[in-house]
């Protein structure tokens with residue numbers, strides 16, 4: 001993690017002293033994290049300094065060390081926090097305090113003290129340590145003889161952590177720091193390096209391991225609670241042996257159901273969690289100096305709002321059920337639609353084709369067209385999209401009551417998805433319409449009426465994806481697909497045209513999608529007096545064409561410069577150029593106005 005070093009020096013220079021509060025629920029690896037910071041040569045550790053306050057406020061709570069702790073500690077939360085904010089020394093300029101959030105019983109009435117310091121050299125940080133409530137619930141019972149409390153939403157502190165998170169966010173105007181214990185366990189070096197970077201302190205290699213046994217800064221309850229952490233010497237070692245299988249009872253399941261949304265809310269900000277795909281098990285190691293998510297990602301699309309079913313969700317919340325027909329069998333239909341200068345191009349045509357495809361597949365309980373139009377308009381409005389955008393419109397057969405391919409189990413009606421993205425022809429995910437693209441012929445054949453009618457614009461795209469894989473593996477831009485007789489059908493993603501001796505030819509729409517752009521191009525050719533023939537065309541005719549171009553809503557008109565290694569032309573042909581011009585004019589003048 002060398003890239004961190006330069007950065008933290010700049011941040012470090014700004015603050016001489018730090019107070020780091022670690023807020024967590026119980027059983028979340030907080031003691032191990034405290035031990036990790038205890039390894040630093042510049043840090044003083046305070047183990048649950050609000051514990052005595054909590055016990056003092058709650059007389060009914062039994063702990064074997066209750067009296068002793070209360071007698072020997074400051075029980076006033078405000079005075080405890082004020083002290084933590086001012087205990088820095090030049091030898092130990094970092095104060096680290098581990099807190100179980102629920103111990104801060106009067107958070108709401110005293111929270112302003114959390115950032116209170118008279119010393120401008122002190123930087124106060126609040127870090128949240130979270131743990132999947134599934135694992136928390138699972139590990140709860142083995143200490144029941146001490147705490148005798150049920151595992152509830154409240155005892156897990158998750159709702160309070162969310163409340164604190166919201167306060168810290170408001171006060172600092174920044175997303176608070178969150179670490180997830182499972183990532184900390186599997187990737188301690190990465191998570192701690194990134195945490196230290198965010199705190200503006202240098203990461204120390206010593207933080208990754210510690211000696212077994214009690215520590216001088218352990219709270220006096222350690223002998224009751226810290227058995228397993230005392231046996232550990234690092235994050236992995238502490239829990240690696242603990243993999244077990246559990247069956248929840250009804251009560252545990254209810255608690256898990258209630259707790260999960262709170263955990264997931266916090267998880268979205270956790271260091272190393274891929275915000276755009278929170279279920280991914282892959283840790284996102286970020287380099288703050290590099291763009292996130294690679295060359296195909298437009299950062300503007302991180303914050304889009306997506307329509308699912310009957311409402312809008314931020315991108316990372318936009319999900320369908322695992323019982324949705326699209327997941328169960330690719331049983332869905334779709335359209336790609338473009339937005340140009342306040343207008344939606346060919347909206348009616350796309351929605352008509354969506355409904356025809358749904359009818360052909362015998363979808364039931366389809367929302368009416370007005371609902372679909374309104375969902376599209378609301379989605380565009382929510383994203384402020386009036387130009388340079390693309391909408392992926394999908395209608396699934398809906399959620400099934402049990403996993404199956406049988407549409408009889410679709411008892412909930414169709415599910416509408418409106419996925420809008422900022423995308424235009426400059427986007428690296430689309431084609432270069434000036435330089436053109438190369439094609440190879442795929443061995444996978446395009447289906448026709450005898451198998452799966454290509455007139456249905458369905459989401460069962462594996463056939464096309466296989467062809468695309470062949471193109472990718474051959475370093476071609478796309479794949480040409482043949483019909484079952486060996487005539488050219490279309491590409492894996494677009495319709496195709498060729499020009500020979502100033503006459504334009506395109507395959508009949510028997511083995512290809514009857515594309516909206518294909519139809520528009522045929523109309524443009526006719527309007528401009530260019531002869532156009534729809535017929536069966538063989539591959540060798542394409543190899544010998546004067547010009548070839550593909551058509552599709554997203555890519556518009558794209559020149560093809562080579563097919564199977566045969567050079568078609570060195571530059572965009574005259575008919576392709578004219579058509580591109582006519583098509584552009586149309587996109588800027590025609591379309592349904594966005595309200």
Ligand SMILES: Cc1ncc(COP(=O)(O)O)c(C=O)c1O
Nearest residue numbers: 493494495513515516517552553
């Ligand atoms: C296989 C295939 N062919 C052609 C097209 C182009 O159709 P359109 O012009 O309606 O966008 C698409 C677009 O979805 C497609 O998936």
